[in-house]
Amino acid sequence: MSGQPHTPPARVGDVLALILGTDQDWLPLPDRLCAECVRRLDVDGAGLILINDQDNLGIVAVTEGPAARIEELQFATGEGPCVDAARTGRPVLQPDLHDTAVARWPGFGVEVLTTDVRAIFAFPLQIGAIRIGVLDLCRDAPGHLTQAQLSDALTLAEAATLILLQLQDRPHGDGVHPMIDSVDNHAIVHQATGMIAIQLGVSLAESLLRLRAHAYASELSMAAIAADVVNRKTRFDDSEGGTSLPHEQ
Numbered sequence: 001m002s003g004q005p006h007t008p009p010a011r012v013g014d015v016l017a018l019i020l021g022t023d024q025d026w027l028p029l030p031d032r033l034c035a036e037c038v039r040r041l042d043v044d045g046a047g048l049i050l051i052n053d054q055d056n057l058g059i060v061a062v063t064e065g066p067a068a069r070i071e072e073l074q075f076a077t078g079e080g081p082c083v084d085a086a087r088t089g090r091p092v093l094q095p096d097l098h099d100t101a102v103a104r105w106p107g108f109g110v111e112v113l114t115t116d117v118r119a120i121f122a123f124p125l126q127i128g129a130i131r132i133g134v135l136d137l138c139r140d141a142p143g144h145l146t147q148a149q150l151s152d153a154l155t156l157a158e159a160a161t162l163i164l165l166q167l168q169d170r171p172h173g174d175g176v177h178p179m180i181d182s183v184d185n186h187a188i189v190h191q192a193t194g195m196i197a198i199q200l201g202v203s204l205a206e207s208l209l210r211l212r213a214h215a216y217a218s219e220l221s222m223a224a225i226a227a228d229v230v231n232r233k234t235r236f237d238d239s240e241g242g243t244s245l246p247h248e249q
Helices: 012-020 029-041 066-077 081-088 097-104 106-112 147-167 178-200 204-218 222-230
Strands: 045-051 057-062 092-094 119-127 130-139
Touching: 012 029, 012 147, 029 045, 029 057, 029 130, 029 147, 045 066, 045 081, 045 147, 057 066, 066 081, 066 106, 066 130, 081 092, 081 119, 081 130, 092 097, 097 106, 119 147, 119 178, 130 147, 130 204, 178 204, 178 222, 204 222
Parallel strands: none
Antiparallel strands: 045 057, 045 130, 092 119, 119 130
């Protein structure tokens, strides 16, 4: 795979535009994102994993072959690069599993040595302090990601985060596709989530759920509700409606 042509550095908007514009529109967006990871990063497999507050993991998408086996092993043993990345919120880069896997993850390590995978790179997906999931990349040959590949992997991880958030939001109307629009809305959702957490005295994860639920009930996008929160046009509370205008306080 090292003979692949050079690919320009990835940007989140470009990545989203590329996977949205693919002629493989029969594939779900998470699967298209995993395919783009394989194409761009010189890896042999990719998986997109969801995580909740109880560290329970669920596969959203995974490429065929050894990558699927790797995800099964991590879930079965409760350990591995994906699990550590999810728990710590930091990338876990393992360029040679034969050197490190057994010592670091006894259960997973013994099993992974029976597969063809030699390297795994796991990137946490999160918005602020809220953990959403992990992007897992694997290679059949040992070796580090290049600096350019690492930079692209981080960009693809951000794109994966936006995809997972958008899939839990309602579809938008005409105009800019909501996946592209999410690039600009990411920051305002993050800011509003923090404000709602303070207003309700709940965790960031709970405040994000409240924001998403209100967006669904009102048939508005998360970004629209978040903008109203940030601009102090809407305040979350424990009333029957769940929100109120500032002057109603």
